[in-house]
Amino acid sequence: MPATIAVLIGSLRKGSLNRKFAQALEGIAADRMRFDYVDLSDLPHYDQDLWDNPPASVTGLKQKVEASDAVLIVTPEYNRFFPGIIKDALDWGSRPKGEGCWAGKPCAITGVTPGATGTAVAQGHTRLAALSVDLVVQHSPELYVQWNDERFGDDGSVKNDQTRKFMGDFITKFAAWIEKHGN
Numbered sequence: 001m002p003a004t005i006a007v008l009i010g011s012l013r014k015g016s017l018n019r020k021f022a023q024a025l026e027g028i029a030a031d032r033m034r035f036d037y038v039d040l041s042d043l044p045h046y047d048q049d050l051w052d053n054p055p056a057s058v059t060g061l062k063q064k065v066e067a068s069d070a071v072l073i074v075t076p077e078y079n080r081f082f083p084g085i086i087k088d089a090l091d092w093g094s095r096p097k098g099e100g101c102w103a104g105k106p107c108a109i110t111g112v113t114p115g116a117t118g119t120a121v122a123q124g125h126t127r128l129a130a131l132s133v134d135l136v137v138q139h140s141p142e143l144y145v146q147w148n149d150e151r152f153g154d155d156g157s158v159k160n161d162q163t164r165k166f167m168g169d170f171i172t173k174f175a176a177w178i179e180k181h182g183n
């Protein structure tokens with residue numbers, strides 16, 4: 001049985017490179033994992049008052065994560081940090097207290113940017129935030145990727161063998177991480 005992965009993309013825009021990258025990872029992982037993309041486009045900022053009648057975007061997020069074997073966060077870097085939509089998702093999923101969806105779930109983090117640092121700084125901050133909600137975050141290999149024409153086609157296809165190998169190693173380790181830490 002392939003593992004079900006709840007995938008959070010930190011970019012909402014249609015042409016997102018991070019979404020293309022997640023889809024490329026999905027292709028590489030297809031024999032071992034099924035990606036279930038969580039729609040964060042309607043997720044409001046965290047607001048305790050909304051628990052009286054929680055929005056479908058919040059209940060949908062929690063249901064998808066609860067039904068998954070693991071979580072994959074694919075994040076851009078915004079001003080050397082991860083985008084607020086990821087923080088809101090982590091905060092919503094962590095409540096109500098004692099009924100959060102993250103605790104104990106295996107998790108991996110990656111991301112792409114046209115910038116030279118390959119989202120390394122954003123991923124470090126994402127790791128701290130993920131650990132705070134008790135996700136069990138994979139340590140290595142880290143997968144920092146600079147998106148450019150030599151590595152990727154416009155359609156998100158992977159053109160570079162070394163990049164494909166890095167991505168494959170990341171998925172193989174994630175599969176082992178899920179095997180070790182999943183329920």
Ligand code: FNR
Binds near residue numbers: 019115
């Ligand atoms: C960026 N970008 C960016 N890139 C980077 O490598 N380091 C950074 O700190 C930032 N900061 C930043 C802030 C804001 C507000 C925006 C909108 C963008 C560029 C960013 O990586 C690029 O736009 C990516 O293409 C965004 O990811 P998606 O939307 O393509 O998935």
